[in-house]
Amino acid sequence: MMSPHHLLVFVSLLADGGVHPRPATDAGTVPTTSATIPWPETELxxxxTLEGPAVLAAHAALQEVxxxxxxxxxxxxxxxxxxxxxxxGYQSGWYFVRVNRRVDKCPEFDPGVTLEYDWFELYAVSPEGRVERYPHRP
Structure with a gap:
């Protein structure tokens, strides 16, 4: 008979799917390895070029959108x-992020397709990380 400790380890391994976890992939995709990535052979x-705070400002705007x-x-x-x-962009100590909607980048739409006329949102991000949306409706 198994000890309670061995039984607990056995049950937890069964719940996890075994000893070696499988890589998380989307349905129908093959996990990429370094050999399948088309690494550039010339200078990239x-x-x-964005500095760190500009990247954080763009990410904050992405979350708001x-x-x-x-x-x-x-x-x-x-x-x-x-x-x-x-x-x-950067002006007067604030990062300004304009977010344009580009559905023509999606495979289900043809190039040049737009769903709205000049859809955009404008965000101001302070150096402290406060995010304000420009007061208009796209």
Whole structure:
């Protein structure tokens, strides 16, 4: 007969799925390894250079925008970060983040498609991290 300690370890291993955890992947995807990543062979061409606080300001704006999207549409690309474009600027000690909606980046829409006319949101992020939305409705 098993001791209670051995039984507890056995049951917890069964609940975890075994000794070695499987990598978390989306359904139908293959986990990437270093060999499957197309690493650049020449010098990397940057999209832009942002300092740490600018990245944090863009992330804070992303969180605010995602709060405003309908919760029922979270699986749609049109209501995901993939369909957003961020423009970050710095002026008078504040970071300003303009968030443009770009649904044409989603595979279910054709290039150049827009759902709203000139949809954008503008956020001001203080050096302390306070986030304020520009008072208008897109």
């Amino acid at each position: 061409e940057p999209l832009g 995602m709060k405003r999207f309908p919760k029922t549409a979270t699986k749609s690309c049109a209501f995901s970060p993939r369909a957003l474009e961020f423009v970050v």
